[in-house]
Amino acid sequence: MPKISNKGKQMPESPIRKLAPFAEIAKKKGHKVYHLNIGQPDIKTPEIAINAIKNINLSILEYSHSAGNESYRRKLSEFYKKQHVAVDFEDMIITTGGSEALLFALGTIMDQGDEIIIPEPFYANYSAFSTASGGSVIPVISTIETGFALPAISEFEKLITPKTKAILICNPGNPTGYLYSKDEMMQLAALVKKYDIFLIADEVYREFIYDGDTHYSVMNIPGLEEHVIMVDSVSKRYSMCGARIGCLVSKNKEVMATAMKFAQARLSPPTVEQIACEAAIDTPDSYFEEVISEYKGRRDTLIAELNKIEGVIVIKPKAAFYCIAQLPVDNTDKFAQWLLESYDFNGETVMVAPAAGFYSTPGMGLNQVRIAYVLNKEDLIRSVQILKEAIKVYNSI
Amino acid sequence: MPKISNKGKQMPESPIRKLAPFAEIAKKKGHKVYHLNIGQPDIKTPEIAINAIKNINLSILEYSHSAGNESYRRKLSEFYKKQHVAVDFEDMIITTGGSEALLFALGTIMDQGDEIIIPEPFYANYSAFSTASGGSVIPVISTIETGFALPAISEFEKLITPKTKAILICNPGNPTGYLYSKDEMMQLAALVKKYDIFLIADEVYREFIYDGDTHYSVMNIPGLEEHVIMVDSVSKRYSMCGARIGCLVSKNKEVMATAMKFAQARLSPPTVEQIACEAAIDTPDSYFEEVISEYKGRRDTLIAELNKIEGVIVIKPKAAFYCIAQLPVDNTDKFAQWLLESYDFNGETVMVAPAAGFYSTPGMGLNQVRIAYVLNKEDLIRSVQILKEAIKVYNSI
Numbered sequence: 067m068p069k070i071s072n073k074g075k076q077m078p079e080s081p082i083r084k085l086a087p088f089a090e091i092a093k094k095k096g097h098k099v100y101h102l103n104i105g106q107p108d109i110k111t112p113e114i115a116i117n118a119i120k121n122i123n124l125s126i127l128e129y130s131h132s133a134g135n136e137s138y139r140r141k142l143s144e145f146y147k148k149q150h151v152a153v154d155f156e157d158m159i160i161t162t163g164g165s166e167a168l169l170f171a172l173g174t175i176m177d178q179g180d181e182i183i184i185p186e187p188f189y190a191n192y193s194a195f196s197t198a199s200g201g202s203v204i205p206v207i208s209t210i211e212t213g214f215a216l217p218a219i220s221e222f223e224k225l226i227t228p229k230t231k232a233i234l235i236c237n238p239g240n241p242t243g244y245l246y247s248k249d250e251m252m253q254l255a256a257l258v259k260k261y262d263i264f265l266i267a268d269e270v271y272r273e274f275i276y277d278g279d280t281h282y283s284v285m286n287i288p289g290l291e292e293h294v295i296m297v298d299s300v301s302k303r304y305s306m307c308g309a310r311i312g313c314l315v316s317k318n319k320e321v322m323a324t325a326m327k328f329a330q331a332r333l334s335p336p337t338v339e340q341i342a343c344e345a346a347i348d349t350p351d352s353y354f355e356e357v358i359s360e361y362k363g364r365r366d367t368l369i370a371e372l373n374k375i376e377g378v379i380v381i382k383p384k385a386a387f388y389c390i391a392q393l394p395v396d397n398t399d400k401f402a403q404w405l406l407e408s409y410d411f412n413g414e415t416v417m418v419a420p421a422a423g424f425y426s427t428p429g430m431g432l433n434q435v436r437i438a439y440v441l442n443k444e445d446l447i448r449s450v451q452i453l454k455e456a457i458k459v460y461n462s463i
Numbered sequence: 464m465p466k467i468s469n470k471g472k473q474m475p476e477s478p479i480r481k482l483a484p485f486a487e488i489a490k491k492k493g494h495k496v497y498h499l500n501i502g503q504p505d506i507k508t509p510e511i512a513i514n515a516i517k518n519i520n521l522s523i524l525e526y527s528h529s530a531g532n533e534s535y536r537r538k539l540s541e542f543y544k545k546q547h548v549a550v551d552f553e554d555m556i557i558t559t560g561g562s563e564a565l566l567f568a569l570g571t572i573m574d575q576g577d578e579i580i581i582p583e584p585f586y587a588n589y590s591a592f593s594t595a596s597g598g599s600v601i602p603v604i605s606t607i608e609t610g611f612a613l614p615a616i617s618e619f620e621k622l623i624t625p626k627t628k629a630i631l632i633c634n635p636g637n638p639t640g641y642l643y644s645k646d647e648m649m650q651l652a653a654l655v656k657k658y659d660i661f662l663i664a665d666e667v668y669r670e671f672i673y674d675g676d677t678h679y680s681v682m683n684i685p686g687l688e689e690h691v692i693m694v695d696s697v698s699k700r701y702s703m704c705g706a707r708i709g710c711l712v713s714k715n716k717e718v719m720a721t722a723m724k725f726a727q728a729r730l731s732p733p734t735v736e737q738i739a740c741e742a743a744i745d746t747p748d749s750y751f752e753e754v755i756s757e758y759k760g761r762r763d764t765l766i767a768e769l770n771k772i773e774g775v776i777v778i779k780p781k782a783a784f785y786c787i788a789q790l791p792v793d794n795t796d797k798f799a800q801w802l803l804e805s806y807d808f809n810g811e812t813v814m815v816a817p818a819a820g821f822y823s824t825p826g827m828g829l830n831q832v833r834i835a836y837v838l839n840k841e842d843l844i845r846s847v848q849i850l851k852e853a854i855k856v857y858n859s860i
Binding site for chain 2: 067068069070071072073074075077078079080083106107108109110111115116119120121122124125126127128129130132162163165166169173174175176177178180191194195198199200231232258262263264292293305306307308309310318320321324325327328330331332333334335336337338339342
């Protein structure tokens with residue numbers, strides 16, 4: 067039998083997907099499963115985007131430009147400018163989701179054996195994309211006690227080698243819900259300048275910020291134009307995860323010219339979905355106000371409920387729609403599987419994402435879970451109630 | 464300034480894109496440019512697919528399954544079965560275009576320094592995808608005199624090393640229009656079995672076969688289930704290039720499980736376009752009959768006209784909608800650029816794809832061009848007339 071690649075063997079499996087067969091078991095038993103594990107919002111896509119799809123006026127579904135439709139890029143640059151983020155349409159390549167933007171970014175800067183440093187816990191697919199690019203992730207630990215604030219710069223410096231090509235952050239953070247301050251961003255800026263490496267910021271949750279905080283985009287750091295690569299996506303902004311439209315943004319011309327070669331090789335991002343995304347830019351502010359208010363309410367509800375469980379440690383996230391909670395159980399991989407396979411509370415159970423999958427340091431996050439607050443408040447209250455009862459039962463067996 | 468990757472530096476630029484700035488020059492001069500250079504058909508997308516988009520009934524544009532919607536995969540497997548190609552829905556992963564299927568296939572089997580052997584001339588992006596996967600393409604030369612038939616198996620064997628992971632063919636061929644016979648496929652089958660390597664077949668032009676020939680799919684080779692990976696796409700079948708929907712097909716469970724890790728990392732293929740593709744499977748046979756008849760007519764016209772030019776060598780292609788023509792000029796890179804930059808025939812000129820970009824052996828294909836017959840017959844006749852006049856002028860300066 068012919069051999070598959072080492073790269074293929076090393077590609078990590080999604081920590082959430084591993085649980086999927088057990089969710090099937092729960093469903094086969096007729097149990098209702100509350101999904102606290104996923105990043106698929108239940109928020110409606112703006113009507114203006116859906117209508118653009120319904121009103122599509124094409125007789126041939128042609129390739130678009132490899133960098134994406136120019137009309138979309140121009141409108142997107144206006145969108146950023148309104149947010150006080152200085153991005154020209156020539157600074158961006160429209161990608162097939164934020165995922166492809168990450169792949170292009172890592173392909174552009176990483177060779178076999180190269181490294182990128184990422185504060186952990188981090189979005190599990192960063193590891194997959196690094197592996198696909200022949201490189202690896204070097205984690206720097208952030209802790210639940212600080213709410214997953216930026217680790218000390220000295221901790222990053224200990225890990226920098228000649229193979230280090232970039233520092234990658236997710237801001238706001240998935241899975242942490244942490245929002246880096248301007249001061250933290252400036253510390254990172256000084257660091258990447260000092261070592262002349264890239265700073266990649268995944269800003270796909272940039273809209274989801276609560277309590278009057280503001281998002282400080284990596285694109286706004288003065289004097290860092292050559293070092294910065296931003297990744298963005300419409301997936302969460304407009305609840306258009308299935309559109310698979312993202313973008314790669316940089317002022318570094320060499321980065322953009324190189325990423326463009328990757329973009330040309332795959333021809334173009336999807337045509338219909340780009341049209342929907344262009345229309346979505348005219349989504350009224352009231353849409354976001356409602357969405358943010360809804361998420362803020364869910365967050366407050368979730369955190370209040372979680373804090374009622376003895377032994378739970380959770381810090382109220384500032385942004386995005388995730389939190390990491392430490393549970394009074396021995397091992398959340400086992401616990402999450404048990405919840406689906408063996409537990410129900412009046413015919414209902416919950417699915418959570420064990421946090422070990424968001425760490426690359428072995429042994430980290432073993433008693434933590436990621437909870438996505440993408441359910442309505444009533445369901446969140448019910449879910450945490452189930453979780454509370456389940457912890458009692460789990461710890462008594 | 465931080466450094467980009469060697470991989471990024473090595474990524475080849477598309478041979479056609481290099482000419483794009485010169486096409487702009489021609490257009491700025493007010494010249495009409497006939498595009499013989501591109502693979503974007505002018506054929507209408509089936510109405511049934513466009514209507515599926517217009518009638519979309521979604522309020523949230525959600526992620527689909529990472530392997531694509533199961534309903535689409537099941538229907539697609541029925542489509543293949545009608546074509547006597549035995550593919551189950553579990554043997555496929557829906558990808559973002561045939562491009563992503565190629566990337567998944569190469570990522571699954573290639574590590575840094577690995578090689579794949581491809582008969583040249585070949586679709587230029589195969590090089591790009593190999594580079595992105597850390598490997599490289601080893602070409603085996605096929606010749607215009609044989610119409611680009613399969614090179615002797617002994618020529619392949621000379622190139623096989625422990626680093627050889629696969630043989631990749633495009634069948635029917637872009638840019639050659641060649642259709643491999645069952646006998647040629649059997650020769651390849653014996654070869655990959657002997658050396659226990661993969662056989663990857665890009666079959667995206669499988670529908671475009673003229674003169675009563677039949678396509679012998681790589682999936683139908685008996686006993687080769689573990690060695691075969693097929694790449695397909697809706698781009699040409701339904702003139703839906705912009706949908707970016709393709710698929711990766713294999714009966715090898717390890718290949719599929721590994722490719723699935725790449726698929727999960729990028730989450731899912733586009734949702735709306737998958738719905739359109741599922742609907743497209745019900746496209747009536749009459750659509751294909753018309754399209755094939757149209758292309759056959761175009762091919763016959765093109766070849767007849769090209770043969771009227773003294774010094775042109777071209778063999779009538781059996782399939783797809785391309786041919787490679789040898790022109791009586793010194794260098795088609797220079798000639799193609801000159802056509803756009805400096806030539807016009809009554810205000811009109813043509814854009815062709817210099818064939819050197821489809822070879823990886825330096826110096827090959829220098830007097831060849833790829834012509835795509837994706838224009839109507841009248842325009843094809845006019846284009847070749849311009850080409851004929853242009854060759855005269857070019858050779859007299």
